[in-house]
Amino acid sequence: MGAVTMKVILTGGAGQLGQAVRRSVPNAIGGRAVELITTTRSGGEGTIVLDLADAAACRALVEQHQPDWVINAGAYTAVDKAETEPNLAHAVNATAPGALAEALACTGGQLLQLSTDFVFSGAQGLPYRPDQPVDPLGVYGASKAAGEAAAASALTADCLCILRASWVYGPVGRNFLLTILRLMAEQEQLGVVADQVGCPTCTAGLARACWAVLERGVCGIHHWSDAGAASWYDFAIAISELALAQGLLQRAAAVRPLTTADYPTPARRPSYSLLDCTGTRKALDLPPTHWRQTLRQLLEAAT
């Protein structure tokens, strides 16, 4: 007789994606009730403490619970700080997925490894397909690319899904939307980079894609973002317009376009990191939604 429940371990349960995954747990997958075991760095109600920088702890958790799937949403995501903490970024983003994958290879489970558009340099100026070689610019992107490789070397192809997302934002956590809303409430004007192009991606849709991977048993490398394209400047302008319309901002702050050269950061970022999501949308049977529409829905829900 098969197991009654589908057991899923979620890492990074306090992160913006982790919280969206926790909010959207399906009742059942393939007729089996879903049992979600959530881990966070510091514990908290209903969660288990897991330090992703501790590879032995990652292995032990999988061995203890023997999950059907691990959704590895935990990550070192401080792109600029990673330039001065490469060892920690590598431990969390590369060694941990490798350790989770090694343990899952022994227990017979599957891994959904979240990854990023920052595994690409952006130099080609066209949307990236999932099968293209990675060429990261900074420590964060390199550590995430190393995590993909570590997972792939430990698990057979039918037990691993790598899901790369771009420009993730949502109603909670550290993200561009919440930062811009705060700055617009505090400042008369602000400058935003206009020569980096990508696609904003809402955590709710990304979480839905994660669960669809488990429901459909999808494996391989996949790309997920909302539809369309934007610069950070375009994204900021849309946030301003929609937040004013919803009464979330009382007045418009002036938004000035900057070049990357005007706004130097410790980490280099891709200038064009759109992800080609065509195959993934088909595989997951999820339709494209334009990023501006998902942004509007999120802001409407906040009022």
Ligand SMILES: NC(=O)c1ccc[n+]([C@@H]2O[C@H](COP(=O)([O-])OP(=O)(O)OC[C@H]3O[C@@H](n4cnc5c(N)ncnc54)[C@H](OP(=O)(O)O)[C@@H]3O)[C@@H](O)[C@H]2O)c1
């Ligand atoms: N954010 C983006 O724009 C973006 C873009 C593309 C892809 N991604 C990928 O999407 C996934 C989810 O990212 P996100 O946006 O949800 O990031 P996030 O909000 O920064 O969440 C990451 C979580 O990982 C946890 N974490 C960090 N170091 C840890 C450690 N040593 N031990 C245990 N937990 C640790 C953090 O814990 P604390 O809460 O304690 O800090 C946080 O809860 C990641 O794989 C990321 O690389 C993100």
